[in-house]
Amino acid sequence: xxxxxxxxxxxxxxxxxxxxxxxxxxxxxxxxxxxxxxxxxxxxxxxxxxxxxxxxxxxxxxxxxxxxxxxxxxxxxxxxxxxxxxxxxxxxxxxxxxxxxxxxxxxxxxxxxxxxxxxxxxxxxxxxxxxxxxxxxxxxxxxxx
Numbered sequence: 001x002x003x004x005x006x007x008x009x010x011x012x013x014x015x016x017x018x019x020x021x022x023x024x025x026x027x028x029x030x031x032x033x034x035x036x037x038x039x040x041x042x043x044x045x046x047x048x049x050x051x052x053x054x055x056x057x058x059x060x061x062x063x064x065x066x067x068x069x070x071x072x073x074x075x076x077x078x079x080x081x082x083x084x085x086x087x088x089x090x091x092x093x094x095x096x097x098x099x100x101x102x103x104x105x106x107x108x109x110x111x112x113x114x115x116x117x118x119x120x121x122x123x124x125x126x127x128x129x130x131x132x133x134x135x136x137x138x139x140x141x142x143x144x145x
Contacts, residue, residue, distance in 0.1 A: 011042035052088035
């Protein structure tokens, strides 16, 4: 594991995260619908870099708080993963409007037994039967999972 600290660009700043996790304990995977309230601070920015580890992004949308028509919001053009630095770069087809907005991401991940992020665990019920459950460890480095 690399001890190198990866700092994200500050031209798009997150202020609030909302996540809805849906685990599938039989397939040992999960889906997440996440909405991040952001402030676009720099004019001309057309990409956002986030921490990411062992997740697979399926859908990304950006909605500016200041724009009324959905057609004027840029759409996702590329999703580029950097496995070495545990980041993902979201590239849009145009500049993000300066001001506040919402970044919506749908992704899936695996429920592994690494005891980091959102992972599988087990317990014994009242009758001693082993059951599987999903647990969280969302310390700063593990939250990217």
